[in-house]
């Protein structure tokens with residue numbers, strides 16, 4: 001089968017190659033999927049660079065999620081069968097065929113196109129998991145940083161459905177802007193995150209802040225929290241070191257939590273996961289624009305696809321198809 005592989009960690013542009021390799025065989029509790037589509041995510045670059053929580057095993061097929069049709073089931077697989085359309089999360093998705101454990105397989109309802117289904121296993125479940133960790137009562141205020149990211153937009157929609165007040169913080173020209181989640185109208189702006197947030201915290205600090213950026217701006221986020229609030233760090237878009245006094249956390253009685261979707265999935269009950277899938281598929285069939293796509297490339301065009309995925313201010317995901 002055709003696969004995009006890497007034999008050492010490094011920049012995707014330098015280390016990825018398209019090769020013909022043997023198709024994987026599903027083991028106990030695994031299924032074999034003929035993959036139809038896979039998104040290129042920030043996590044894919046981290047995985048290829050050897051900086052992700054999942055460690056590559058060389059030669060490693062790239063990619064961590066996709067959607068397609070089950071071709072075969074390994075021993076001890078129940079409730080799934082060949083012919084079913086599924087989304088999945090497993091290393092090795094950038095290939096014609098991939099194996100995934102049943103715990104990371106999500107049946108796709110009829111009518112959901114591959115372009116949406118292939119993005120299900122990471123970002124929508126992450127957004128749902130982040131909000132469930134916050135467990136906020138209605139009317140609470142929640143701030144999402146990297147506010148134009150797919151996860152932030154999913155979070156804003158889910159928050160709105162729960163009766164929360166959602167606010168987005170985005171990079172804007174030389175500075176930052178704060179947007180109202182529902183309307184995306186600018187309600188404050190500034191040259192720094194600190195300055196942009198000063199413009200709105202007078203009207204109320206946040207009960208939760210969901211941040212995939214990190215770095216020195218974390219300090220301004222902590223200051224924008226209500227006492228007793230929760231900051232969840234879930235990404236490393238800027239993983240620069242920061243210096244912090246314990247008193248900054250302590251005097252706020254705040255919680256600073258790390259979130260990785262795999263750890264969350266491992267501790268989540270099957271009832272919670274069933275509820276998450278039902279709510280998310282329902283929301284995505286009503287709002288497919290929450291998972292926008294900017295371009296589709298064949299596996300053999302992976303270099304062009306990587307170039308497109310590296311663009312900043314990109315309005316959607318780049319997919320590898322068929």
Ligand SMILES: NC(=O)c1ccc[n+]([C@@H]2O[C@H](COP(=O)([O-])OP(=O)(O)OC[C@H]3O[C@@H](n4cnc5c(N)ncnc54)[C@H](OP(=O)(O)O)[C@@H]3O)[C@@H](O)[C@H]2O)c1
Nearest residue numbers: 042126146148149150151212234235237259260261312313
């Ligand atoms: N913890 C988990 O399990 C988990 C799961 C899923 C996703 N994530 C993380 O969530 C984040 C968002 O993922 P996504 O797929 O939604 O991303 P995406 O749609 O590709 O968007 C990335 C966004 O991040 C912004 N950005 C990039 N670098 C930045 C920086 N240094 N400072 C501020 N903003 C920056 C970009 O802003 P511009 O528009 O200005 O370019 C863009 O809007 C990523 O970090 C991803 O790794 C984590």
